Amino acid sequence: MAGIGIVIAILVTLVAVLIPWLPTSASEQMDRIEFVYWFATVICIAVFALVMAVLLYSVMAFRSPPEDESDGPPIHGNTGLEIAWTVVPAILVIAIGVLSAFVLSKNGEAGPNPLNVKVFAQQFAWRFVYPDDGGLKSGELVLPLDRTVKFEMESADVIHSFWIPDMGQKQDLVPGITTSIIVTPTRTGMFSLVCTELCGVGHATMRATVRVLSQDDFAAWVKERKSGGGKPNAGAAIFAGAGCGGCHTFTPAGSNGEIGPGLDDIVSVAQKAGRDPAEFVREAIVEPGKVITPGYQDGVMPPNYGETLSPEEIDALVAYVTGAKK
Amino acid sequence: MSVIEHTSHDAGHGSGAPPNRRNILMRPGFVRAAWCFALFFLVGLYLVAGIRWLAGWDPVYDWNIIVLVGGLTLAPIGFLLGLGSFDYWLYWISGRPTIPDDHANHGAHTWKDYFKVNTDHKVIGVQYLVTTFIFFTLGGLMAMLFRAELAQPGMQFMDNQTYNGLVSMHAALMIFVFIIPAFAGLANFAVPLMLGAPDMAFPRLNALSFWFLPIAGTMFLCSFLAPGGAFATGWTSYAPLASEQPIGQIFFNMGVQWAGASSILTALNFLVTIITMRAPGMTFWRMPLLVWANFTTSLLVVIATPFIAGSQFFVMFDRIMHTSFFVPADGGYVLGYQHIFWFYSHPAVYIMILPGFGIISEIISVMSRKPIFGYRLMAMSLLGILVLGFSVWAHHMFVAGMADWLRVPMMISTLLIAVPTGVKVFSWLATLWEGRIKLNTPMLFSLGFISMFVIGGLSGIYLASVPITIHASDTYFIVAHIHYVLFGGSVLTVFAGIYYWFPKMTGRMYNERLGKLHFWLTFISFNLTFFPMHWVGLVGMPRRVADYSDRFADLNLFVTISSFALGASVVVFFYNMIVSWARGPIAESNPWRAMTLEWQVSSPPPIFNFDEIPQVVGGPYEYGVPGARHAILTGGGTPAAKEAHA
Amino acid sequence: MSAHAEALHGGDHHGPPPANQSSRIAPTILGMFLFIGTEAMLFGSFFAAYFFVRVVNPDAPSTWPPAPNEFPQFVAGINTAILVTSSFTMHWALQSIKRNNRRGLQAGLLLTILMGTAFLLTQFIEYAHIGFNTSDGAFASVFFGLTGLHGAHVLVGLLLLTFAANRAFRGHYSPEHHHGVELPGIYWHFVDVMWIVVYVTVYLI
Ligand code: HEA
Ligand code: HEA
Ligand code: CUA
Numbered sequence A: 001m002a003g004i005g006i007v008i009a010i011l012v013t014l015v016a017v018l019i020p021w022l023p024t025s026a027s028e029q030m031d032r033i034e035f036v037y038w039f040a041t042v043i044c045i046a047v048f049a050l051v052m053a054v055l056l057y058s059v060m061a062f063r064s065p066p067e068d069e070s071d072g073p074p075i076h077g078n079t080g081l082e083i084a085w086t087v088v089p090a091i092l093v094i095a096i097g098v099l100s101a102f103v104l105s106k107n108g109e110a111g112p113n114p115l116n117v118k119v120f121a122q123q124f125a126w127r128f129v130y131p132d133d134g135g136l137k138s139g140e141l142v143l144p145l146d147r148t149v150k151f152e153m154e155s156a157d158v159i160h161s162f163w164i165p166d167m168g169q170k171q172d173l174v175p176g177i178t179t180s181i182i183v184t185p186t187r188t189g190m191f192s193l194v195c196t197e198l199c200g201v202g203h204a205t206m207r208a209t210v211r212v213l214s215q216d217d218f219a220a221w222v223k224e225r226k227s228g229g230g231k232p233n234a235g236a237a238i239f240a241g242a243g244c245g246g247c248h249t250f251t252p253a254g255s256n257g258e259i260g261p262g263l264d265d266i267v268s269v270a271q272k273a274g275r276d277p278a279e280f281v282r283e284a285i286v287e288p289g290k291v292i293t294p295g296y297q298d299g300v301m302p303p304n305y306g307e308t309l310s311p312e313e314i315d316a317l318v319a320y321v322t323g324a325k326k
Numbered sequence B: 001m002s003v004i005e006h007t008s009h010d011a012g013h014g015s016g017a018p019p020n021r022r023n024i025l026m027r028p029g030f031v032r033a034a035w036c037f038a039l040f041f042l043v044g045l046y047l048v049a050g051i052r053w054l055a056g057w058d059p060v061y062d063w064n065i066i067v068l069v070g071g072l073t074l075a076p077i078g079f080l081l082g083l084g085s086f087d088y089w090l091y092w093i094s095g096r097p098t099i100p101d102d103h104a105n106h107g108a109h110t111w112k113d114y115f116k117v118n119t120d121h122k123v124i125g126v127q128y129l130v131t132t133f134i135f136f137t138l139g140g141l142m143a144m145l146f147r148a149e150l151a152q153p154g155m156q157f158m159d160n161q162t163y164n165g166l167v168s169m170h171a172a173l174m175i176f177v178f179i180i181p182a183f184a185g186l187a188n189f190a191v192p193l194m195l196g197a198p199d200m201a202f203p204r205l206n207a208l209s210f211w212f213l214p215i216a217g218t219m220f221l222c223s224f225l226a227p228g229g230a231f232a233t234g235w236t237s238y239a240p241l242a243s244e245q246p247i248g249q250i251f252f253n254m255g256v257q258w259a260g261a262s263s264i265l266t267a268l269n270f271l272v273t274i275i276t277m278r279a280p281g282m283t284f285w286r287m288p289l290l291v292w293a294n295f296t297t298s299l300l301v302v303i304a305t306p307f308i309a310g311s312q313f314f315v316m317f318d319r320i321m322h323t324s325f326f327v328p329a330d331g332g333y334v335l336g337y338q339h340i341f342w343f344y345s346h347p348a349v350y351i352m353i354l355p356g357f358g359i360i361s362e363i364i365s366v367m368s369r370k371p372i373f374g375y376r377l378m379a380m381s382l383l384g385i386l387v388l389g390f391s392v393w394a395h396h397m398f399v400a401g402m403a404d405w406l407r408v409p410m411m412i413s414t415l416l417i418a419v420p421t422g423v424k425v426f427s428w429l430a431t432l433w434e435g436r437i438k439l440n441t442p443m444l445f446s447l448g449f450i451s452m453f454v455i456g457g458l459s460g461i462y463l464a465s466v467p468i469t470i471h472a473s474d475t476y477f478i479v480a481h482i483h484y485v486l487f488g489g490s491v492l493t494v495f496a497g498i499y500y501w502f503p504k505m506t507g508r509m510y511n512e513r514l515g516k517l518h519f520w521l522t523f524i525s526f527n528l529t530f531f532p533m534h535w536v537g538l539v540g541m542p543r544r545v546a547d548y549s550d551r552f553a554d555l556n557l558f559v560t561i562s563s564f565a566l567g568a569s570v571v572v573f574f575y576n577m578i579v580s581w582a583r584g585p586i587a588e589s590n591p592w593r594a595m596t597l598e599w600q601v602s603s604p605p606p607i608f609n610f611d612e613i614p615q616v617v618g619g620p621y622e623y624g625v626p627g628a629r630h631a632i633l634t635g636g637g638t639p640a641a642k643e644a645h646a
Numbered sequence C: 001m002s003a004h005a006e007a008l009h010g011g012d013h014h015g016p017p018p019a020n021q022s023s024r025i026a027p028t029i030l031g032m033f034l035f036i037g038t039e040a041m042l043f044g045s046f047f048a049a050y051f052f053v054r055v056v057n058p059d060a061p062s063t064w065p066p067a068p069n070e071f072p073q074f075v076a077g078i079n080t081a082i083l084v085t086s087s088f089t090m091h092w093a094l095q096s097i098k099r100n101n102r103r104g105l106q107a108g109l110l111l112t113i114l115m116g117t118a119f120l121l122t123q124f125i126e127y128a129h130i131g132f133n134t135s136d137g138a139f140a141s142v143f144f145g146l147t148g149l150h151g152a153h154v155l156v157g158l159l160l161l162t163f164a165a166n167r168a169f170r171g172h173y174s175p176e177h178h179h180g181v182e183l184p185g186i187y188w189h190f191v192d193v194m195w196i197v198v199y200v201t202v203y204l205i
């Protein structure tokens, strides 16, 4: 039986080790989560191998043909064994619990000088605000490497959930309360932020891009965005800040969202529909439910840009999207 | 009708009109049910409209409220009235002599009797099982549809709302009208027999609880017809999303109330039966573990189910009466919904597994020809799970934004549930040890259950650890956990139980080879379908999405194909059941040589179970103990007695 | 299945064997107690909602109810008195039939029904004059939720009592057999106790 147990344990261990079960970690918090994960895995492999070994061995060794009418030995129990299999699992799970509690509190520490980022979610878009950098707004989440970030999160309508798979941490955004979460990125590159709480028709596509930059690049990005960047176009800043790029591909903004229709040839689309491009785009932004682009769904594009953006901002946005130079 | 009931008739019976001579419109049955249904709907419609008109509210015809009051509350009551569920009680409350009890609605004489209000727990048990398996098929076919959509990233066959609707419907059908009542059905059949009782304590209430079920399931399904589509907020139906959805949502809210009422009334019935109707000598420590399991489950149901009723009421109030339970702007508290919902729905997952533990204990002991190992600890661990089960609900809310201090205590109590569960698993293994193992279909399913449930339980251990859940919550890892515990756990026990009691229920034997084929097909395709989901989830695929990132495409295609195989394996089961029921070989009264009471009577059992209540003299699992007996049966109808005479 | 059943029946009346009574408590009474247990849990869920709105919520109002609204403590106090008294008349009705006093049973039931109806009417009038509506905030939601749920229970209790009274006037019940009075009675006491809890938490605290 021990043989079967060892074989099973080896097989399961191979499955556990050879398959890349977790994404490559991109945050300090994820490193710790992985540690708990492996700790639990070792215990689980042992438990599973034990159970399966006894089970398979019994089936092979004690199987009896249907005609055999004899009964097994009338064993009613064994106090020693029963105590053992109550106490040992209790110890094992408590070990998991203690380690988890420890990691949980570690993962909740913001450190002395975190970068604060505010996250706003609504059906079905993300927006980020950097209060430490003069309230800079962005539709894309840009983070500096190796700096602890403290997110403060709010939702305008229903519950959403913030998750960057490679960074592990996840937190719901709940209307009426502010929630928070700590992430320390450890790897530069592009990641994606996904909404993991069912929030309506657009839930599946409620994503945003995350970019982790070295600290210098981050500082440069902040500076560029604050000064309006190399693009002296107010519309561009609003486009980036309102999260349009999360859903729309628009070459001037360098965005490649695929949830809504591409906006590169919006002018010709409007003209084909026999409409004035500016009017067409304004309507699409302020009242997105009025005309639904074929192949797309109503209710996905946030309906309240008319309220969250000022009339001047909308003017600038329309001008930017229709390509009119200001 | 049992004698217990006689004590509650304060007055004797007189003679009333024999029910069958009345014309078809007035006779209890589907015709009367149809017009009562329509009539009650109209009453609801005009009641609502009348009140709104009197109060001067606009619009007078508010369809949200009319559907709720007329369509989903009063019309089903009319249906039940027409079917005859209340006839006896109506006579009773009006003070008229009740219809003399000729047992006309007890026991099944033809197949038509299964479509009537029947008070025989054996008939009700079969009614439950057939109904729940219809809902299982529908729920499963919906899974096939949305799995097809998931075969490729991007949108192919349906839009998001339809997808979410299918997923929600799948889960609602599987949980509320398949798995929970399927266990109630098996227990309905087996528990009174195992206790040595002639029936349940309240046979008419039992019939009524059954008929709530088709109503609940049909109500869920009807939401497909509602404008705006079926409810699409998952089976958890979180506020405030749920209070803003199209009208299909209230079909969920109300369907849950009907299903909940059904399980509460059944649980109450089980508890009273188990406490007051045990045969002489059947002490609590001589009860079969299936009875123990249903005793614990029923306690869970009675205590916890009202909480889900409450949570659904609040959502409906928010929608219909514009209250602000979950509207933060007006002082409501959104997380309140989740606390109240999970205070039921966590215990509910044990409602969905404990009866299965009972079934497995029966089968393992009988098929290993050994007493169950550590009988008392087995019973106590059920109670342990019951108690712990009420202290862990917030493990579904680790990332929900609830109070931080709740996380660690809830994590520890959740982890501790592994201890009583482990006791059960290890005791089953010890029962197998040195047994004379008969590897037939029920036993295969039981062993399959142990191995699959351990995987599901261990993934639960990962989830209990807060840091891991923070990463894994609301991903396909959860979906994998759900199906390992619910399909690999609960559904396999239901299959095991059905094969085990099939000869007793139908009087015929199922086909062993098809049974084994069913097991192996299910076991393999099940693992191929759900095991990869752990992986997809951990590397980043959220649940409840119709569209996903391209990098998960290959695995999802694989899962979809396996899931079709899993669906096909169910066909083998249905074929075996239907053909064997109609033409299978006649079963002996005790094909498994089991000791519990239901096997000591004929297959199927006599109409009132026992001619004389048996005398219990020992434990239920004394296999291998020389000369041991569980019970002594007297009276002519039982095969045991016949053998004794011969 | 049918063949066997008929063979057993043999055409003539064949009743079930008498079940063994394995507990001292009567099944109907136990059933009623368990039912009351689930009812108490239903109230529990409403109290939980109340607790979340008033205590857990970070923006819970500092005064209860939030100004300028007021709960009519006095009227509800009188209502409490009515309902408590009705519990005594209910008790009297039950004691009467135990002593074979049919008049007492009938009078007790009638009085109880009368007081229950008075309670409901008062409650209804209170709603009409209360000055706020279900849509006026979460405090109103829990107020109407709890009192409304309780009101619905009073209504059910009244129905049960009416059935019992109907039978009482038709001459049913005897000192030996009176579960039909006892069960609605237990329910009525529960509704009564529940009201005291609702009154104290919602109106007074
Ligand atoms: C039959 C149903 C069932 C059962 C029995 C369980 C059993 C368990 N579940 Fe599961 N669970 C669900 C059904 C079930 N669950 C469902 C449906 C959901 C999702 C709901 C939704 O959001 O839609 C869910 C979600 C869920 C979550 C929330 C995840 C999230 O959404 O973030 C968690 C977290 O703690 C959890 C934990 C557990 C644990 C610890 C057990 C334990 O009871 C398991 C105990 C068993 C074992 C551990 C195996 C046997 C033991 C041994 C062999 C002893 C030795 C073991 C050790 C030493 C470890 N479950
Ligand atoms: C008892 C409970 C139960 C059972 C048995 C099942 C059975 C199945 N479940 Fe489900 N499932 C849940 C409970 C259950 N599920 C729950 C609670 C959720 C969460 C929902 C939520 O998020 O709110 C869920 C969610 C869920 C998801 C995640 C959806 C999402 O998050 O987007 C998926 C995805 O693959 C899935 C798949 C399946 C499959 C393939 C089966 C198969 O096992 C089904 C097999 C059965 C049949 C197919 C029917 C019978 C077959 C025939 C009559 C033969 C004919 C058919 C063919 C040959 C194709 N389920
Ligand atoms: Cu936002 Cu899902």
Ligand SMILES: [Cu+2]
Residues within 6 Å of the ligand: B345, B346, B349, B393, B395, B396
């Ligand atoms: Cu749980």
